[in-house]
Amino acid sequence: MLSQKTSxxxxxxxxxxxxALRSRIMHGQMSPGEALxxxxxxxxxxxxxxxxxxxxxxxxxxxxxxxxASGRVSAPELSNERIExxxxxxALLEVELASRALPRAHMALIDRLQTINMNVAEMVSxxxxxxxxxxxxxxxxxxxxxxxxxxxxxxxxxVWLQLGPTMRALYGRLGRTEPPHNHKLIIAALKAGDEPGxxxxxxxxxxHGLRLLAG
Amino acid sequence: MLSQKTSxxxxxxxxxxxxALRSRIMHGQMSPGEALxxxxxxxxxxxxxxxxxxxxxxxxxxxxxxxxASGRVSAPELSNERIExxxxxxALLEVELASRALPRAHMALIDRLQTINMNVAEMVSxxxxxxxxxxxxxxxxxxxxxxxxxxxxxxxxxVWLQLGPTMRALYGRLGRTEPPHNHKLIIAALKAGDEPGxxxxxxxxxxHGLRLLAG
DNA sequence: CGATTGCTGATGTGATCACAAAGGATCCAT
DNA sequence: ATGGATCCTTTGTGATCACATCAGCAATCG
Numbered sequence: 001m002l003s004q005k006t007s008x009x010x011x012x013x014x015x016x017x018x019x020a021l022r023s024r025i026m027h028g029q030m031s032p033g034e035a036l037x038x039x040x041x042x043x044x045x046x047x048x049x050x051x052x053x054x055x056x057x058x059x060x061x062x063x064x065x066x067x068x069a070s071g072r073v074s075a076p077e078l079s080n081e082r083i084e085x086x087x088x089x090x091a092l093l094e095v096e097l098a099s100r101a102l103p104r105a106h107m108a109l110i111d112r113l114q115t116i117n118m119n120v121a122e123m124v125s126x127x128x129x130x131x132x133x134x135x136x137x138x139x140x141x142x143x144x145x146x147x148x149x150x151x152x153x154x155x156x157x158x159v160w161l162q163l164g165p166t167m168r169a170l171y172g173r174l175g176r177t178e179p180p181h182n183h184k185l186i187i188a189a190l191k192a193g194d195e196p197g198x199x200x201x202x203x204x205x206x207x208h209g210l211r212l213l214a215g
Numbered sequence: 216m217l218s219q220k221t222s223x224x225x226x227x228x229x230x231x232x233x234x235a236l237r238s239r240i241m242h243g244q245m246s247p248g249e250a251l252x253x254x255x256x257x258x259x260x261x262x263x264x265x266x267x268x269x270x271x272x273x274x275x276x277x278x279x280x281x282x283x284a285s286g287r288v289s290a291p292e293l294s295n296e297r298i299e300x301x302x303x304x305x306a307l308l309e310v311e312l313a314s315r316a317l318p319r320a321h322m323a324l325i326d327r328l329q330t331i332n333m334n335v336a337e338m339v340s341x342x343x344x345x346x347x348x349x350x351x352x353x354x355x356x357x358x359x360x361x362x363x364x365x366x367x368x369x370x371x372x373x374v375w376l377q378l379g380p381t382m383r384a385l386y387g388r389l390g391r392t393e394p395p396h397n398h399k400l401i402i403a404a405l406k407a408g409d410e411p412g413x414x415x416x417x418x419x420x421x422x423h424g425l426r427l428l429a430g
Numbered sequence: 431c432g433a434t435t436g437c438t439g440a441t442g443t444g445a446t447c448a449c450a451a452a453g454g455a456t457c458c459a460t
Numbered sequence: 461a462t463g464g465a466t467c468c469t470t471t472g473t474g475a476t477c478a479c480a481t482c483a484g485c486a487a488t489c490g
Contacts, residue, residue, distance in 0.1 A: 013474070014474085037441065039440085039442095047475090049474095049476090050473075050476090053269070053443090054269070057269050057273055061272075061277055062276055070483085071442045072441075085367060086366055088311075096307055151297060151304060155373075227443070229443085253472065254470085254472095262445090263446075264445085264446090264472085265445065265446095266443085266444065285471085285472080286451095286471075287453095288472095
């Protein structure tokens with residue numbers, strides 16, 4: 001799911017469009033229900049309808065966009081049931097990924113996570129929703145990359161993608177002064193080599209924000 | 216992932232092609248490495264390259280097909296690491312799905328599972344690889360549908376899809392006389408309301424065959 | 431004043447075409 | 461016989477076009 005081609009030497013037009021839209025969706029730069037048109041995308045990226053269509057179809061296949069019965073495409077408006085299910089999926093997958101990353105997590109990685117976490121805190125203090133989502137996902141991805149489980153990570157990213165448009169809405173309702181407390185628990189558990197603690201911390205981090213959105 | 220459109224009233228050309236190819240891949244009717252061409256697909260289904268391309272792109276996005284650097288498309292040849300990872304994913308997801316289905320599993324469902332299981336046994340005795348794969352997946356899907364977790368089920372089916380072309384290769388090496396013993400354990404655990412037993416049985420069923428393929 | 435019907439612009443779909451690149455086969459040289 | 465270079469066929473990509481359909485809006489009627 002991450003890289004369509006095994007070699008990304010020649011970025012085709014549809015791939016460029018795909019990546020741009022994907023990033024926009026995953027980072028909460030689209031609101032739920034917001035519509036897109038093929039001709040509009042084509043115009044924005046200077047391509048014809050063909051690559052625009054392929055990008056959109058691919059994103060629809062990944063659940064990042066919704067296709068209405070008439071073929072109109074828009075960012076999904078998730079039901080509470082679906083949000084809860086996606087949150088459960090995040091918990092299931094990311095706990096496993098973190099657990100697999102734990103034995104390989106050396107100091108260099110933990111340092112990097114702490115640096116990223118400072119950026120997360122900065123985004124929170126700046127009330128930068130998009131920046132917060134991006135750095136937060138970067139924190140998780142950096143950890144999970146150590147799990148050496150690309151298929152699992154790809155699926156986890158697909159779940160993030162599906163939650164993207166809903167994320168910003170979450171940020172709005174969220175008690176914003178919250179520094180990333182759970183991230184510190186994750187880092188502490190990594191340092192201590194405490195697997196049960198790590199699993200719990202990841203589960204809490206992933207579940208907490210989404211629970212209040214669904215409820 | 217399952218239904219591209221919320222309403223499947225008007226089956227568009229690319230959707231028809233997509234479904235046909237998807238079924239072919241998932242049921243092991245394509246060998247790993249087998250190539251496809253857009254014009255060939257178009258000719259086979261009586262459509263132009265456009266719907267053929269969309270179907271293929273969608274299947275590539277789902278990991279059901281592999282796109283070479285030059286855009287050529289073929290059924291994936293999975294590495295052992297990837298097979299093991301996909302097996303782990305199946306275990307993770309399907310144990311959860313079974314666990315969620317358990318409290319909702321009434322007698323009617325168990326009866327249905329037993330009927331399907333007879334078909335599985337029949338396919339095994341007939342040495343029908345495709346039929347075996349199809350009925351086996353039907354067994355699992357029937358159970359998981361009770362979990363009321365469409366997103367999770369969709370992801371599980373994506374994993375099945377990725378394993379599809381490899382499945383038949385598995386069947387060849389598999390001790391074929393094996394009747395679906397683990398399926399009986401699953402049914403027994405469902406009858407007894409035994410959640411730990413169910414989790415173990417599902418994990419064994421999902422993991423066993425794939426382990427020897429990867430090893 | 432509100433609901434319904436009819437219309438118009440906008441939108442997705444699929445076909446076709448031109449083009450570039452890749453793969454394979456053939457031919458030649460060693 | 462074998463290795464390599466060359467040519468040609470096949471293949472994917474992206475653009476454009478014709479067509480059917482849908483959404484939104486306006487005019488009309490109750």
